[in-house]
Amino acid sequence: MKDCFGREIDYLRISITDRCNLRCRYCMPDGMSGKLCHEDVLRYEEFLRIVRAASRLGIRHLKVTGGEPLVRRGCPAFIGALKAVKGIQTVTLTTNGLLLRENLDALVQAGVDGINVSLDTTDPQQYRLITGDSGVGGAEEASAALLEAAKRGIRVKVNAVTMPGTDVLSLISFAREHPVDVRFIEMMPIGYGRLFPDSDNRRLIARLAEAFPDLEPESEAALELLWEAAGREKAFSFAERHSLERITKKHGEGPAVYFHIPGYQGSIGFISAVHGKFCSSCNRIRLTSTGFLKTCLCYDQGADLRAVLRDAGPDSRPGAASDSGRCVKQTAGCAERTVDCAGPDRDLQLEEVMRAAILKKPAAHCFETPDQMTEHHEMSQIGG
Numbered sequence: 001m002k003d004c005f006g007r008e009i010d011y012l013r014i015s016i017t018d019r020c021n022l023r024c025r026y027c028m029p030d031g032m033s034g035k036l037c038h039e040d041v042l043r044y045e046e047f048l049r050i051v052r053a054a055s056r057l058g059i060r061h062l063k064v065t066g067g068e069p070l071v072r073r074g075c076p077a078f079i080g081a082l083k084a085v086k087g088i089q090t091v092t093l094t095t096n097g098l099l100l101r102e103n104l105d106a107l108v109q110a111g112v113d114g115i116n117v118s119l120d121t122t123d124p125q126q127y128r129l130i131t132g133d134s135g136v137g138g139a140e141e142a143s144a145a146l147l148e149a150a151k152r153g154i155r156v157k158v159n160a161v162t163m164p165g166t167d168v169l170s171l172i173s174f175a176r177e178h179p180v181d182v183r184f185i186e187m188m189p190i191g192y193g194r195l196f197p198d199s200d201n202r203r204l205i206a207r208l209a210e211a212f213p214d215l216e217p218e219s220e221a222a223l224e225l226l227w228e229a230a231g232r233e234k235a236f237s238f239a240e241r242h243s244l245e246r247i248t249k250k251h252g253e254g255p256a257v258y259f260h261i262p263g264y265q266g267s268i269g270f271i272s273a274v275h276g277k278f279c280s281s282c283n284r285i286r287l288t289s290t291g292f293l294k295t296c297l298c299y300d301q302g303a304d305l306r307a308v309l310r311d312a313g314p315d316s317r318p319g320a321a322s323d324s325g326r327c328v329k330q331t332a333g334c335a336e337r338t339v340d341c342a343g344p345d346r347d348l349q350l351e352e353v354m355r356a357a358i359l360k361k362p363a364a365h366c367f368e369t370p371d372q373m374t375e376h377h378e379m380s381q382i383g384g
Contacts, residue, residue: 001058004360005280009285010059010060010283011253012059012061012284012285012286013285014286014383015066015069015286016042016044016047016069016075016289017066017071017289018035018383019066019067019068020066020068020071021099022133022138023131024120025131026163026187026192028378036289040290042306044074044078046291050287052085052347053350053351055088057358060088060089061092062082063116064092065093066094068095068099069094070095070100070103075103076107077106080110090113092114092116093115094115094117094159097117097142100117101145107154117142117145117149119171120161122167123139123167124140127139157269158171158180160185161187162185162186162204164196169211172208172268176265177265179265181266182266182267182268182269183270184270185271186274187199200275201276205225206229206230208268214262216259216261218258221257222258225257225276255273274368277364279365282361293353295358295360295361295362298374302357303353305350305354308350
């Protein structure tokens with residue numbers, strides 16, 4: 001379906017857990033705050049019910065996230081169940097890679113369409129500093145797992161958060177030798193991310209353009225980003241040598257813009273929420289592990305779908321009180337109605353609640369003015 005700004009909303013990110021086996025310094029360096037109780041988190045059957053309603057509204061692409069989704073038992077089987085939902089075209093997974101190899105057979109059997117591995121550095125010492133990993137070999141394990149997934153024919157992407165000192169040249173080596181895309185994601189001012197205000201992909205793009213004079217933008221948006229980061233001379237030089245229509249390549253359903261380095265098997269992508277704002281083409285909504293449907297990371301507005309499923313009251317966000325045992329009165333568009341909480345009527349209500357939330361999706365985020373943000377949960381609570 002389209003929101004009130006005419007954007008086609010066809011992509012849903014699903015956080016199936018707030019738990020994680022790492023303590024990244026930009027996410028939850030001090031451990032989990034407000035750890036959820038087991039009963040607060042949606043059951044797989046509840047997630048599937050929401051997804052079936054979402055598919056009837058036009059959702060076609062799903063991303064399973066966490067926390068770390070593979071710490072939740074049954075994640076690969078759940079992905080298989082999502083793949084079976086009528087109307088769903090792709091189901092992908094984002095993971096830190098530490099449990100990936102032991103789950104790879106099950107994920108392949110489930111039919112996962114792609115795997116994103118979060119890996120901010122290949123240097124073991126830096127990895128431990130960034131992730132808080134007290135074990136040995138975390139960077140090596142994640143690297144080995146993503147390469148094994150690529151060998152199995154899975155579409156693999158590496159996600160690295162842009163921070164001061166990000167070693168772009170080391171990370172993009174994955175794309176040189178393997179059909180793996182490497183993406184750099186600007187830090188968003190959410191939770192501990194507020195402590196890293198210098199995250200700017202334009203610096204990385206300028207470094208990349210300097211190191212690789214033949215760097216090829218794969219879209220008009222990438223060409224514009226090259227112009228802004230490296231200057232009009234670089235952009236004009238490329239435009240004179242190539243036709244954008246010839247090289248434009250689709251890498252997925254997300255907002256990344258991509259560049260190709262001649263001789264590399266994979267591409268280099270940039271997700272620049274702050275310095276390359278892409279709100280006008282945003283096609284996504286998010287579902288937290290507690291069943292709260294978020295329409296924008298920047299704001300706390302959305303819809304409590306757990307309440308619809310369980311009659312649990314008005315708010316299933318972390319720390320919110322519940323009020324069990326009653327139906328929910330929901331306004332959808334101009335019509336207000338109380339829907340029977342059983343069976344097909346409940347599914348109809350799910351659709352109506354989701355539709356109403358999507359129609360209220362904000363025009364744009366306000367990351368450039370963080371004091372106007374109304375979302376104050378940590379990223380681990382919202383979902384990656």
